[in-house]
Amino acid sequence: MKQNQWLVLAGFVVLCLAVGGVSGAITANAVTTWYPTLNKPFFNPPPWIFAPVWTLLYIMMAVAAWRVWLMGEVSKPALNLFFIQLALNFFWSVIFFQLQSPGWALIEIAALWLMILLTTRAFWHIARTAAYLMLPYLAWVSFASVLNASIWWLN
Numbered sequence: 001m002k003q004n005q006w007l008v009l010a011g012f013v014v015l016c017l018a019v020g021g022v023s024g025a026i027t028a029n030a031v032t033t034w035y036p037t038l039n040k041p042f043f044n045p046p047p048w049i050f051a052p053v054w055t056l057l058y059i060m061m062a063v064a065a066w067r068v069w070l071m072g073e074v075s076k077p078a079l080n081l082f083f084i085q086l087a088l089n090f091f092w093s094v095i096f097f098q099l100q101s102p103g104w105a106l107i108e109i110a111a112l113w114l115m116i117l118l119t120t121r122a123f124w125h126i127a128r129t130a131a132y133l134m135l136p137y138l139a140w141v142s143f144a145s146v147l148n149a150s151i152w153w154l155n
Helices: 003-033 047-069 072-098 102-124 128-154
Strands: none
Touching (some): 003 072
């Protein structure tokens, strides 16, 4: 593999992890002060699970985007979808935690879920391995959507 391909992979990994890291830093205070005061459903995961799950998902997303990027010019529309969903991923944390708005976050996560689905579908037509790498992310955001809806309902 060419050196620039490794650099692009590293760039995707850094970008995805940075989105998680920056959104985590912005919302850290609310995660420890506001979020614990909310009523949550019985299936709410323990707090320690989120960091490792998101780290793995961000790495898988990065590898998926890289695999699509390797396909050249045909990948541009699919990568545009990827970057849109990545931005929506970032803003969900801000809306839910920083703005403390589960209702608006529920609307936003629906848009995020749809963009992940469209991205995965676009990836499928370019590099199937990339689409498979996006499926755990889609599953986790599906779960997060149900969790978000439940928290909104209970509060």
